[in-house]
Amino acid sequence: MTNGFRSSPQVDEAENEADQAEVGVFELVIPRREAALVPGPLRGGRQALADSIRRQLVSNRAVKTNPLKDEFGMIRDEVITLSASEGVTNAMKAFKAAYTGLNDVTVPREWDDKIRAFYADEFLPNLKKNVDGDPVLDVYLPRLIPTRYLQYHYMVQSPMPYKQKGQDLDRTDPSPYGEVHKRYHRGFHDFASRFGFEDVYLIDHETGDIVYSTQKTADLGTSLLHDLRLLVWAGYDKGIGRKGSSDRLQECDPLLLTRGSSSVSEETYQKVATVGEIPEGEGRAFEVNDRMVAVFLDEGEYFALEDSCPHQGAPLSDGMVCGKTVTCSWHGWKFDLGDGQWLDSPHTRVATYPVRVVGDEIQVAVPKD
Numbered sequence: 001m002t003n004g005f006r007s008s009p010q011v012d013e014a015e016n017e018a019d020q021a022e023v024g025v026f027e028l029v030i031p032r033r034e035a036a037l038v039p040g041p042l043r044g045g046r047q048a049l050a051d052s053i054r055r056q057l058v059s060n061r062a063v064k065t066n067p068l069k070d071e072f073g074m075i076r077d078e079v080i081t082l083s084a085s086e087g088v089t090n091a092m093k094a095f096k097a098a099y100t101g102l103n104d105v106t107v108p109r110e111w112d113d114k115i116r117a118f119y120a121d122e123f124l125p126n127l128k129k130n131v132d133g134d135p136v137l138d139v140y141l142p143r144l145i146p147t148r149y150l151q152y153h154y155m156v157q158s159p160m161p162y163k164q165k166g167q168d169l170d171r172t173d174p175s176p177y178g179e180v181h182k183r184y185h186r187g188f189h190d191f192a193s194r195f196g197f198e199d200v201y202l203i204d205h206e207t208g209d210i211v212y213s214t215q216k217t218a219d220l221g222t223s224l225l226h227d228l229r230l231l232v233w234a235g236y237d238k239g240i241g242r243k244g245s246s247d248r249l250q251e252c253d254p255l256l257l258t259r260g261s262s263s264v265s266e267e268t269y270q271k272v273a274t275v276g277e278i279p280e281g282e283g284r285a286f287e288v289n290d291r292m293v294a295v296f297l298d299e300g301e302y303f304a305l306e307d308s309c310p311h312q313g314a315p316l317s318d319g320m321v322c323g324k325t326v327t328c329s330w331h332g333w334k335f336d337l338g339d340g341q342w343l344d345s346p347h348t349r350v351a352t353y354p355v356r357v358v359g360d361e362i363q364v365a366v367p368k369d
């Protein structure tokens with residue numbers, strides 16, 4: 001094998017099949033020449049040749065596919081086996097309880113300053129190598145208390161280089177989480193090293209919280225379900241270039257986002273729908289003055305927002321409406337229907353427009369460009 005994967009019976013079988021297919025081609029060439037004088041067998045020979053080539057291509061595909069299947073299958077089996085073990089189950093329960101307890105701790109200003117310095121001086125310069133443009137610091141800073149607490153103690157305070165901080169085996173913290181970490185970290189670290197895993201996570205399946213990570217990178221303590229920065233971190237940690245991703249983030253940056261103005265110098269109301277056409281708890285899209293506008297009805301009140309999510313441009317009119325907010329259907333960013341503010345950042349918002357009901361007409365005022 002030259003592709004670095006283990007050999008397997010399937011691979012050998014596929015290779016044999018490929019060898020047979022090559023033999024098949026050779027054999028068919030001879031009859032084809034003879035068949036040039038005999039039209040009947042020629043057609044049969046061509047068909048056989050086509051079949052042989054097809055088999056050969058299928059074999060080639062199998063040769064490349066089977067090792068990958070084997071590799072992923074093996075990883076899956078290892079993860080399932082590990083997850084089912086009593087030790088891991090106990091560790092998960094202990095880490096989850098300790099992580100939840102961190103919601104009650106206090107994160108001093110001084111820690112936040114150091115976290116910020118770490119992201120500015122170490123994290124962002126490396127991230128920049130994998131994305132276009134200048135990533136914006138505030139987008140990446142951890143916000144939740146448990147995340148900040150864990151990243152301060154296990155990432156910022158560790159003297160090890162980034163991605164090697166998990167090798168700081170005796171690092172702990174004075175909280176109950178520190179006790180749990182001391183009990184389990186060495187074992188998980190050994191497992192990851194022995195089996196060649198870059199990282200091992202313990203993730204709360206209900207919240208998506210990463211309550212433990214062997215490697216201790218910027219995803220420690222964050223949530224797979226709610227923390228969108230993970231999408232970009234994945235690109236950084238795996239060294240994958242993500243063209244354009246930082247451009248999109250810049251659109252959401254408090255300092256760079258300029259699309260949130262809702263002022264209307266000359267209010268010109270235009271009918272977009274008749275009362276009853278927008279169901280309660282839903283949104284509909286309308287084109288007004290060359291702009292797409294999402295009009296929502298929530299608890300009997302109408303709201304009009306620019307119909308484009310500042311994250312990646314999804315139509316907000318498709319989002320889920322609840323409690324005077326709309327949640328983008330693509331990645332879950334949530335916006336206040338009243339002022340268009342992204343709930344994760346007070347500085348990022350989408351444009352809002354005045355909306356009113358006159359008679360049975362729903363009217364929206366959108367400024368002309």
Ligand code: FES
Pocket residue numbers: 309310311312313314328329330331332333
């Ligand atoms: S497009 Fe990603 S949250 Fe809206």
